[in-house]
Amino acid sequence: GAVVSQHPSWVICKSGTSVKIECRSLDFQATTMFWYRQFPKQSLMLMATSNEGSKATYEQGVEKDKFLINHASLTLSTLTVTSAHPEDSSFYICSARPSGSGDTGELFFGEGSRLTVL
Amino acid sequence: GQNIDQPTEMTATEGAIVQINCTYQTSGFNGLFWYQQHAGEAPTFLSYNVLDGLEEKGRFSSFLSRSKGYSYLLLKELQMKDSASYLCAVLDSNYQLIWGAGTKLIIKP
Numbered sequence: 001g002a003v004v005s006q007h008p009s010w011v012i013c014k015s016g017t018s019v020k021i022e023c024r025s026l027d028f029q030a031t032t033m034f035w036y037r038q039f040p041k042q043s044l045m046l047m048a049t050s051n052e053g054s055k056a057t058y059e060q061g062v063e064k065d066k067f068l069i070n071h072a073s074l075t076l077s078t079l080t081v082t083s084a085h086p087e088d089s090s091f092y093i094c095s096a097r098p099s100g101s102g103d104t105g106e107l108f109f110g111e112g113s114r115l116t117v118l
Numbered sequence: 119g120q121n122i123d124q125p126t127e128m129t130a131t132e133g134a135i136v137q138i139n140c141t142y143q144t145s146g147f148n149g150l151f152w153y154q155q156h157a158g159e160a161p162t163f164l165s166y167n168v169l170d171g172l173e174e175k176g177r178f179s180s181f182l183s184r185s186k187g188y189s190y191l192l193l194k195e196l197q198m199k200d201s202a203s204y205l206c207a208v209l210d211s212n213y214q215l216i217w218g219a220g221t222k223l224i225i226k227p
Contacts, residue, residue: 006160034215043205043219044161093160107151107215109160 002028004096006110013084014118020080021113023094029074030096034107035067038091050077074099084117091115120144122218124206129224130196138191138204138221146211152180152191153205155220161205164191193223201225 003026013019023033031052036044048069049057056069068080077096081088091114095107121143130136142150149168153161167173167182167189179192191204206218 043217046215046217091158106163106166109162112158112160114158
């Protein structure tokens with residue numbers, strides 16, 4: 001099946017620093033990618049929809065200036081957590097849907113990135 | 119508002135059968151997904167239903183009743199590796215995925 005690679009898997013950073021997480025579709029093109037965060041024992045919470053070549057669409061309550069999303073190519077989207085604070089510590093997951101598969105196409109998920117802010 | 123309900127936790131015995139229910143109230147419906155998520159890992163796709171009825175895929179089956187706003191995931195011949203959270207997600211009229219909170223399934227020997 002299609003593979004989505006997410007990097008880094010684990011990151012520990014100091015409060016106030018910025019962290020960039022990459023999401024790559026390795027064997028397919030993805031016009032749209034999705035970014036989620038997941039707190040322990042809770043479901044996925046969609047943060048934003050990343051569209052190649054245009055601005056991301058953020059969900060209500062998600063600060064777009066804090067969570068910068070860039071979808072520069074059909075195979076790469078990045079999420080940058082700026083000025084991270086301990087409350088930003090979470091499991092961040094990306095997913096991608098192959099271009100042309102339609103809105104009901106299967107989503108392929110990255111491995112997730114666990115961020116710990118000290 | 120949009121709402122997806124599924125039990126928080128279920129326990130079953132290895133080799134047995136378990137049914138995980140999901141009820142939904144969403145603005146429109148364009149299909150229902152089931153995903154499996156092991157602790158600390160990303161979700162993996164299990165099934166997609168858009169028409170009423172049962173779809174079988176090996177040990178896993180998924181059922182949908184659109185008129186009742188109801189789906190279930192049936193797992194047969196349970197194995198220890200099936201211990202995971204099972205997430206129900208509905209695609210609404212805007213093709214946005216609405217996620218349930220997930221059901222943690224515990225398998226006992």
